[in-house]
Amino acid sequence: IHNISRYDKNGPWWAWNWLKLGEHSGTHFDAPQHWISGKDYPDGATDTIPAQNFVGPVNVIDCSKEAAADPDFLLTVDHIKAWEAKHGAINAGEWVVMRTDWYKRNGSEAEFLNANETGPHTPGPTAEAIQFLISKDIKGWGSETIGTDAGKAGGMEPPFPAHTLMHKANRYGLASLCNLDQLPPKGAILIAAPLKIEHGTGSPIRALALVSKQ
Secondary structure (H helix, E strand, C coil), X not given: CEXXXXXXXXXXXXXXXXXXXXXXXXXXXXXXXXXXXXXXXXXXXXXXXXXXXXXXXXXXXXXXXXXXXXXXXXXXXXXXXXXXXHHCCCCCCXXXXXXXXXXXXXXXXXXXXXXXXXXXXXXXXXXXHHHHHHHCCCCEEEECCCCCCCCCHHHCCCCCHHHHHHHHCCCEEEECCCCHHHCCCCCEEEECCCCXXXXXXXXXXXXXXXXXXX
């Protein structure tokens, strides 16, 4: 962040700054054009995605206990089906997010990245789980880790399935989400609107959720 003026000779009555940042930094939105599999969608950039696609019901799959026991935990189709049997079906046009409480590691870069000589070790979905969710016509997929994939996703088939398959289907990703432990499994409304960057592949966002007081 760089200062332009702050009630001084450069602007005696106003304060403002200019910013330099990456599209995929902090809590952020992945547009389809972020990945090679979604590069050709004309409505796949942050400035061309229909605005109504940024808002929708959200399903929160709680994997916090599993992730605490195993940082390489992978969400499978069976886990999703068991969650649906308990909480209700995941419907078309809805978001699905994976709660792991990983955001609580944000105070330490080393703990958040959780990498060693064998690579990063963070929870995420299997390729089959992502394909299953796409078959339900969901709006997008989100996680609390640095990206939408598991740490070892580079060795999966296809590599980085949350990115490769979601964006191939013209769907969206949300990464580095926080406070998913404050949401119910179903019933909240997620608002995840990126900056309208021209030809943008993504954008930092302040993701919000509306939760009924009841």
